[in-house]
Structures are given as structure tokens and as C-alpha cells.
Amino acid sequence: MQHSQEPIRTPRLILRQWQPSDLPVYAALNADPEVRRFWPTLLTRAQSDEQAEGFQRHIEEHGFGFWALEVPGVAPFVGFTGLMRVDSSMPFAPGVEIGWRLAREHWGKGYVTEAARAALADGFGRLGLSEIVSYAVVGNEASFSVMKRIGMNRDQAGDLDIPGREALHRRAELYRVHRNQVNAANGNSR
Numbered sequence: 001m002q003h004s005q006e007p008i009r010t011p012r013l014i015l016r017q018w019q020p021s022d023l024p025v026y027a028a029l030n031a032d033p034e035v036r037r038f039w040p041t042l043l044t045r046a047q048s049d050e051q052a053e054g055f056q057r058h059i060e061e062h063g064f065g066f067w068a069l070e071v072p073g074v075a076p077f078v079g080f081t082g083l084m085r086v087d088s089s090m091p092f093a094p095g096v097e098i099g100w101r102l103a104r105e106h107w108g109k110g111y112v113t114e115a116a117r118a119a120l121a122d123g124f125g126r127l128g129l130s131e132i133v134s135y136a137v138v139g140n141e142a143s144f145s146v147m148k149r150i151g152m153n154r155d156q157a158g159d160l161d162i163p164g165r166e167a168l169h170r171r172a173e174l175y176r177v178h179r180n181q182v183n184a185a186n187g188n189s190r
């Protein structure tokens with residue numbers, strides 16, 4: 001079934017369906033060792049394209065997904081932020097997770113926090129979800145900071161080993177936010 005793929009707009013950003021011109025920029029950020037610090041490998045151009053096509057298909061099928069992020073007046077594509085159905089191999093499946101990845105030159109501007117708040121509002125509003133989760137590899141403090149800023153709380157019992165990962169990048173922490181928790185947190189500017 002085809003769903004709405006209407007872009008989501010925030011004061012500085014557009015969360016939209018992927019387009020072909022995003023792919024080389026996405027491949028460049030997936031070839032940046034700093035961006036990929038918490039993964040075992042960099043992605044090749046083909047792997048990066050395949051991943052973006054998967055994100056695009058998820059949006060087509062479900063009406064939500066890891067949206068391409070555009071910053072009008074700054075850059076046509078800076079990375080992604082959005083919601084995704086949790087892979088069935090994950091110990092906390094089923095559910096919907098929130099995730100993000102940004103080209104390094106755009107870190108430190110609050111883009112992901114702004115996009116993630118809009119994605120949560122869409123999830124709890126239009127999509128009618130009751131809970132959204134997120135996880136990141138131990139040590140990924142930039143990602144945990146985003147989770148905390150948008151009102152997520154660590155599930156102490158949720159620590160997990162990401163299936164298929166080798167030891168160094170395997171251990172992860174799980175965060176959760178319930179729809180009733182979100183308004184208070186997202187009244188804060190940071």
C-alpha cells in the first residue's frame with residue numbers, strides 16, 4: 001500500500017523522501033571514518049546506495065522512515081533522521097526506532113535534535129504510536145545526547161548486543177520515550 005510521503009517542515013529543515021542527487025553525498029558521509037566510528041566498517045558507494053534505497057522503500061511502504069534531511073539555504077542534503085520499524089532480529093523488537101546520521105560539517109548546529117523532535121511528533125501524532133525507542137553503541141555520546149535532549153530515557157534493563165556485530169562495536173544501550181513524556185521535554189530549546 002502506498003502511503004503519504006509529504007515532507008515534514010521545521011523552522012530550519014525539510015524531512016523528505018530521498019532523491020538521486022542525495023546518493024553521492026550520502027556515500028561520502030558513509031566513507032568518513034569519523035561518522036562511521038561506531039561501526040566496524042566504512043560503506044562502499046554500492047553499499048551506501050543500497051542502504052539509501054532501503055530507506056526510500058520503507059518510506060514508500062509505511063509512510064514514514066529515515067527521511068533525507070535538507071537545510072534550505074544551507075545544503076540540499078545533510079544526512080537523515082526519522083523513524084523505522086525495528087528489525088525483527090533485535091531483542092527489543094517489535095517496535096519503532098528513531099535514528100540519525102549527519103555529515104560531519106553539519107554537526108553541532110542542532111539539526112538532528114530539531115529533526116528528531118519533528119519525527120517524534122509525527123510518530124506520536126499522525127502515526128499514533130505509543131512508544132519510540134533508540135539505541136547506540138556504548139561510547140556514542142553525541143547520539144545519547146540527542147536522545148536525552150528529545151526526552152528519551154535509558155532503559156537500564158535494555159542493554160543489548162547488536163546481532164551480527166563483532167565485539168568492539170557490539171554492546172549498545174537502549175533508550176525509550178512514551179507518548180505521554182514527550183511534550184514536557186520538547187518545550188526546552190535544547
Ligand SMILES: CC(C)(COP(=O)(O)OP(=O)(O)OC[C@H]1O[C@@H](n2cnc3c(N)ncnc32)[C@H](O)[C@@H]1OP(=O)(O)O)[C@@H](O)C(=O)NCCC(=O)NCCS
Binds near residue numbers: 036108109140145146
Ligand atoms: C549523532 C549525531 C547525528 C549527532 O550530531 P550533533 O550535531 O551532535 O547533533 P545535533 O544536530 O542535535 O546538534 C547538537 C549540538 O549542536 C549544538 N547546538 C547548536 N545550536 C543548536 C540548536 N539550535 N538546538 C540544539 N542544539 C544546538 C548543541 O549544543 C549540541 O552540541 P554539543 O554536543 O557540543 O553540546 C552525529 O554525531 C553523527 O552523525 N554521528 C555519526 C553517526 C551516528 O553515530 N549516528 C547514530 C548511530 S546510533
